[in-house]
Structures are given as structure tokens and as C-alpha cells.
Amino acid sequence: MRELTGRQREILEYIISCVRGEERFPSYREIGRRFRLSSSATVSQHLEALVRKGFLEKAGRRLMLSADLRPARGVPVVGRVAAGTPITAIENREGYVDVASLFGDDADYFAVCVEGDSMADAGILEGDYVIVRRQDDVASGDTVVAYVGDEMEATVKVFRRRGKTIELEPRNDAYRPMRFGPGSGRVRIAGKVVGLVRKMR
Amino acid sequence: MRELTGRQREILEYIISCVRGEERFPSYREIGRRFRLSSSATVSQHLEALVRKGFLEKAGRRLMLSADLRPARGVPVVGRVAAGTPITAIENREGYVDVASLFGDDADYFAVCVEGDSMADAGILEGDYVIVRRQDDVASGDTVVAYVGDEMEATVKVFRRRGKTIELEPRNDAYRPMRFGPGSGRVRIAGKVVGLVRKMR
DNA sequence: CAATATACCAAACAATCGTTCGGTAGTCAA
């Protein structure tokens, strides 16, 4: 993928903002209006260059952003930084971080806010949102969300199967594992923890 | 908002799937082809009904999905679980976790993939994506992304100002803080860490 | 120097766009 000229970068940036904002590709004349280009031929030329360099793709007559520029709507991931060029330059983008594209927006996923610090050693802190995939059968060693006790309170723990009993193991030396014998029925596995989102201030 | 007929629902569903998949509104003829309607006038009639009933909106000649139909990305956050009701029931939803809505999809935010475990005690692990807000001046104690050394390598550290020198402090006892005197010029603050996204398998 | 690339223009092209008009046919309630 070759380098972009200044003008090409401007135009590409405008297209990306359009696709993000209005969820559609701007027309040639629209782009021309934005940059005071009275001829759509000029725009055509610029877009041709962007296709040639791999930033745009053509499906019939229709243009699209290339896959790695396509907004999963989220935050751009930047990679290594060439000295001098701005960090957020398009050339450095490796993709997007986004909960929906990372995990899927099916009904099979949901999030729970973490209470307590019993999983601190696994990098799961109080206030974090844990992304959970619904499933009943989890493997020993999986981090899971379980509902325990009469109150069916939600907890994040590591799941362990020890013969006929199961164990919910914290990741913090200050806490003890919970054990559930057969038929105690006080535990229900909600799903497996597949991700985490944290907001800091 | 009135009820939909069967045909109208079919067409609306097709439009929604188009907007989700290809991220653009299908043309009248395209819709016609899908449902074996040889006249674009028929499609026009159906879409008119969908606008009248509030499912589509018109901006000039252009049609859009109405706001509440627009693909809600993200994963639902579920709260406390009343015994018996399914966890993912709509009634339990407290909102959505989504990078874009949590942090904003401006150009002011970007993400970097974390290398190394120097911030493990702060719950920032190798492979995590750190969400960064661009800013030059950060406060002492902020977690920041900085580019250091001749290679301008990216690091996540806690920023400390000690008189005329600044310190980049790890959160792992196995590592030592980096110190930068005045004018050493080997460090550039990229921005403040405001969030984190982790994908586990 | 010639060659190549960028960056624009005006004008015209066929294709496609959304829209409109007039007409057919079936269903359902007043």
C-alpha cells in the first residue's frame, strides 16, 4: 500500500467522516463541492488514485472503503509510529476497536458491571464491564459469570470442576474459593467471560 | 406509529439487513429485484407507506432508517437478576457497552495494543487495547501513552512530574521507573489513557 | 531534457436514480 498525497489524504478523510456520520458514500459532486472542485473529473481522478493505492474498493460502479478502514464504528487502532508522521494518520491504522465487531451484537452476548476486587490479579477490576457469552457448559479454567446463593447474585470467578463438586475460584489471595457440592443447586452459570471494557477518568 | 402489512414488513426487514450488511440504503430497483417487482413504482408506493408510518425518514430525495431502527451496536448491560426471569430479558437492560458511545468516535481518540506486563498491577495486561484521548498536558498521576527513545516506541505508564524532571512509572514491581531530565527530548506524550478493551478466548 | 505524476478544468456520455401518471385487481368495512 503506497503513500498518500496531501490532497488524497484530505479527500479520504472526508469520505471516512461521511461514511461514519451519514452511513453512506458521498457522491463525486458532493466531494467536489466540499473541496471547491468544479469538475467531477478531478474527483474521479483522486478516487481512482485511492483505489489504486488500496484505500478504496470498487464494486461495480460503486465505491466502498477498504475493509480495514470500514468503520466498525469505534476507535481506530494505531500501530507503530514512523518518526515525524502524526500518530493518528490513516497510514498507521490497523483497524478499529469496537465491542460490537470484537464480540458480536447478537443476543448471545451481554455485559455485567463488576463489583468487588476478587479478580484483581486477573486484571478484572471493580467497575469494569465484563463481556459474557451465554453458555451453560464451560470448561474448567474458564473465567465465568455465575449467579450464586439464594439472591442469585452475579459473580465473576474462574470455574473449576473437581470430581462431582464445582469450585468458583477468585484471583485474589484475600479471597477463598466457593465450593458447590452435587445437587446443592445454589449456582447457575450465566456464561463465559470473553472480554472486558473499562472506562477510566 | 401504525401497524405494518406483511409485505411492508418484508421490505423493511430487507432494507435493515442491507444497511447493516453493506452499510447503504438499497435502490428502488434493487428492492424490486429482490421481491420480483418489475415496477419501481410499486416499491415507491411501499416506501411511501413506510415513511408515512414512521419507519423510514426522508432527507431530500434520500431515504434513511428512522433513528430507533438504526443498527444499535454494542452489547447490552444487564443488571440485577430477578429470580426466574432470563438474564438477558429486556427488562434487565441498563444500557449498552460500546466503545464509540463510551468514549466518542472523534478523531481525538485512538487505541494502542499493549505490549509487555509493566502495568499488570493496574489491570492493564499484554494484548489489551488501551483507549487514548489525545492531549499534550497530562496531570501527575494520570495513566498515559508516551513515545520514548530514538525509536519512539509506545509505552503505557503512570505519568509523574518531579520538579523539572518527569517520570514514567510502571505498575509492576519487576520494573523500574524511567526518568527524563529537562531537554532530554526523548519522550513525547501521546495522550491520556481513558479506557481499556480486552478480548479473551 | 523528456518523462512521469499530481492537480485541476469544461463538456458531454450513457446509466441509473427517485418520482409521477394512469391503469388493473383484490379485499374489507360502511
Added chain:
DNA sequence: TTGACTACCGAACGATTGTTTGGTATATTG
């Protein structure tokens, strides 16, 4: 029976689309 609504048709409309042709000007490079 008469409207009103749904569900379609073919044909044509003016507007907009992406594209092409042929041209000017500037900058960079071997």
C-alpha cells in the same frame, strides 16, 4: 354498492450518477 386500502403493472420524466475525453499547469525525477 361505494369507497378506501393494499398490491401490483408499464411507461415516461427530469435529475443525478459515475465515467470519459481532451485539455492546461506545476512539480519532481532520472
